[in-house]
Amino acid sequence: MAKDPWMVPVATLRRTPGASRRELRVGRIGRLEVADTVVGEDSEARADVVLCSLDSGIEVSGTVAATWQGHCRRCLVEVEGPVETEVRELYRQRRRRETPDEDEETYPLDSEMLDLRPLVRDALLLELPLAPLCREDCAGLCVDCGANLNEGPCACGHPNWPEG
Ligand SMILES: [Zn+2]
Ligand SMILES: [Zn+2]
Numbered sequence: 455m456a457k458d459p460w461m462v463p464v465a466t467l468r469r470t471p472g473a474s475r476r477e478l479r480v481g482r483i484g485r486l487e488v489a490d491t492v493v494g495e496d497s498e499a500r501a502d503v504v505l506c507s508l509d510s511g512i513e514v515s516g517t518v519a520a521t522w523q524g525h526c527r528r529c530l531v532e533v534e535g536p537v538e539t540e541v542r543e544l545y546r547q548r549r550r551r552e553t554p555d556e557d558e559e560t561y562p563l564d565s566e567m568l569d570l571r572p573l574v575r576d577a578l579l580l581e582l583p584l585a586p587l588c589r590e591d592c593a594g595l596c597v598d599c600g601a602n603l604n605e606g607p608c609a610c611g612h613p614n615w616p617e618g
Contacts, residue, residue, distance in 0.1 A: 460501075460571040467507045468565065474506040476516075483520065483574055488582040491524035493537075501574050503541065511546035511563050518574045527585040528594030529602050539581040543573050 459481030467473055483499035485492060493499070503516030519538035526533050545563040561572055593603035601608035 458571075460569055460574065462505065462568045462570060463566060464505065464507075464512060464563070464568045465566050467505060467512065471507050471509050474504050476502075476504050477570075478502050479570060483571065483578070486520075486522075486575060486579055486582065488579060489524075489584045491522050491582045491584065491586060493520045493522050493578060493582070497521050497523075499574055499578065501570055503570070505568065508544075511544050511560065512568060513542065513544050514568070514570070514573060515540075515542040517541070518577045520578050522582055522586075524583070524586045526588035526592055528592045529588060529604055530595065531588050531602075533586050533588045535583070535586065537578055537581045537583075539577050541573060541577045 459479045460483075462477055462479070467475055479501045480498055482496065483493065485495045487493075497520060499518065499520040501516065501518045503514050503518075506513045506515070517538055517540055519536060521534055522537050523532065523534040525531065544560045545568050546560040547563045547565075561569075588604075595601065596603055596608040596610060598610045599608050
């Protein structure tokens with residue numbers, strides 16, 4: 455089985471508060487879906503981050519990116535585009551008495567490995583476009599005949615302009 459690209463060894467880093475290390479990781483992140491927009495099972499995501507060892511845990515900051523696919527909300531053609539977003543999150547070892555509720559702003563950390571996957575998935579999910587357009591001035595479909603008005607006026611003579 456291939457090595458999981460999202461698992462980062464952090465034992466050395468954790469022993470050296472103040473130290474930091476850059477990690478560039480690329481791999482499948484699993485299917486992400488918001489409304490009709492998806493990052494497919496087979497598409498690759500990328501994380502370019504710096505891990506910084508703090509007394510309280512490890513801060514991960516940098517950018518994550520992927521490619522999404524969807525359909526234009528006006529003319530329904532397939533569209534795809536890039537999603538890229540900045541992240542800055544803390545991974546922290548949970549104390550035994552803590553409940554997940556008190557700790558929901560951070561990601562879990564154990565002494566050996568840090569799992570970037572939940573951070574990358576969360577960040578991408580927040581940035582996926584809910585209602586993408588094939589282009590800003592997409593004219594959409596004729597409400598009567600269904601013609602794609604980007605290809606010109608249809609036979610019913612509807613004006614060739616976006617419905618909004
Ligand atoms: Zn369109
Ligand atoms: Zn028409």
